[in-house]
Amino acid sequence: MPKVALITGITGQDGSYLTELLIGKGYVVHGLKRRSSSFNTERIERIDLHPRHPEAHLFLHYGDLSDMGSLVHLLRQVQPDEVYNLGAQSHVRVSFDVPGYTADVTGLGAVRIMEAIRIAEVDCRVYQASSSEMFGAAPPPQNEFTPFHPRSPYGCAKVFAYWSAVNYREAWKMHVSNGILFNHESPRRGENFVTRKITRAVARIEAGIQDKLYLGNLDAVRDWGYAPEYVEAMWLMLQQPQPDDFVIATGEPRTVREFVVAAFDQVGLDWEQYVDTDPAYLRPSEVDSLIGDPSKARQKLGWTPKTLFPDLVRIMVDADRQLLEDERMGRLVRMDR
Ligand code: NAP
Numbered sequence: 001m002p003k004v005a006l007i008t009g010i011t012g013q014d015g016s017y018l019t020e021l022l023i024g025k026g027y028v029v030h031g032l033k034r035r036s037s038s039f040n041t042e043r044i045e046r047i048d049l050h051p052r053h054p055e056a057h058l059f060l061h062y063g064d065l066s067d068m069g070s071l072v073h074l075l076r077q078v079q080p081d082e083v084y085n086l087g088a089q090s091h092v093r094v095s096f097d098v099p100g101y102t103a104d105v106t107g108l109g110a111v112r113i114m115e116a117i118r119i120a121e122v123d124c125r126v127y128q129a130s131s132s133e134m135f136g137a138a139p140p141p142q143n144e145f146t147p148f149h150p151r152s153p154y155g156c157a158k159v160f161a162y163w164s165a166v167n168y169r170e171a172w173k174m175h176v177s178n179g180i181l182f183n184h185e186s187p188r189r190g191e192n193f194v195t196r197k198i199t200r201a202v203a204r205i206e207a208g209i210q211d212k213l214y215l216g217n218l219d220a221v222r223d224w225g226y227a228p229e230y231v232e233a234m235w236l237m238l239q240q241p242q243p244d245d246f247v248i249a250t251g252e253p254r255t256v257r258e259f260v261v262a263a264f265d266q267v268g269l270d271w272e273q274y275v276d277t278d279p280a281y282l283r284p285s286e287v288d289s290l291i292g293d294p295s296k297a298r299q300k301l302g303w304t305p306k307t308l309f310p311d312l313v314r315i316m317v318d319a320d321r322q323l324l325e326d327e328r329m330g331r332l333v334r335m336d337r
Pocket residue numbers: 008009010011012013014015032033034036040063064065066085086087088089090091105129130131132180181182183184185190
């Protein structure tokens with residue numbers, strides 16, 4: 001019998017890569033998608049079912065992390081072996097504008113999914129998408145023992161979800177693991193996260209269709225990895241006999257400014273001619289420095305990052321240049337470029 005997985009947030013960056021990984025392993029994958037007024041399945045539209053696994057299938061279902069009933073019905077129907085809770089209002093700056101909504105979906109949503117598993121009496125393993133944003137103001141390097149000090153409504157919601165996951169593990173003996181993932185990027189990254197905003201602008205400036213790139217804090221330090229490798233860590237966590245919590249990171253600190261310089265360098269442009277700062281992109285309270293220590297993941301999961309900063313920047317800039325070229329030539333645009 002093929003394994004069955006349910007993914008919330010399947011239409012997002014990580015959801016799309018995780019779906020590909022699981023389909024490649026022969027899973028039957030069910031995804032929760034929310035209703036939107038325009039198509040929101042672009043990232044997963046062209047996922048190929050794996051030829052070596054004729055039993056692999058992908059099904060999408062309408063539902064919402066704010067709607068308990070839809071979660072209970074879906075769990076009863078799907079009977080998953082593994083649940084990956086990736087759904088969230090995941091933008092930190094936006095969470096200051098919609099703190100209540102962020103708490104509801106990103107925080108309470110995690111409780112709803114775990115409670116729905118209990119109500120539906122499904123025997124499954126659960127991955128909770130926790131975040132380095134929970135560390136916030138705690139000085140780096142951060143690992144599994146670093147106390148949380150969140151600096152945004154998003155970070156606060158993720159701390160609530162994290163401790164709820166731990167509590168479901170302790171109270172109900174559920175196999176629930178927290179992946180504390182540091183920033184991870186790809187050509188599928190949403191266009192309003194800083195890395196993709198930069199690489200998309202570089203391609204457009206090079207093509208002569210954009211003049212300026214406006215950014216906020218250039219001094220923030222982040223630990224940027226490559227998303228396809230991070231979803232593998234999620235899967236590895238659920239293959240462990242015991243549930244546990246893991247930091248997933250590269251350990252390599254870089255500033256936003258370094259990302260800008262590397263991206264403009266790749267196309268031979270002087271970034272200082274094109275980049276300006278705009279206070280609109282500053283945050284009421286910033287997270288200055290996130291640098292992860294992934295030693296536990298290396299030792300217990302055998303997970304190590306392979307794609308580091310220079311390659312990540314190159315992959316993303318190349319993909320955005322190719323995307324523009326495809327659009328210009330009227331070719332079918334693939335998100336995985
Ligand atoms: P993303 O691209 O923003 O995707 C978020 C997903 O959640 C999308 O599929 C979105 O649907 C869905 N969603 C939003 N509101 C929902 C709701 N009310 N009900 C159900 N689904 C909803 O995020 P990502 O980068 O893939 O990240 C995946 C998860 O990991 C998130 O929980 C994020 O907070 C967390 N995380 C990300 C990083 C990172 O660096 N990427 C690091 C640490 C933790 P639509 O497509 O319809 O918007």
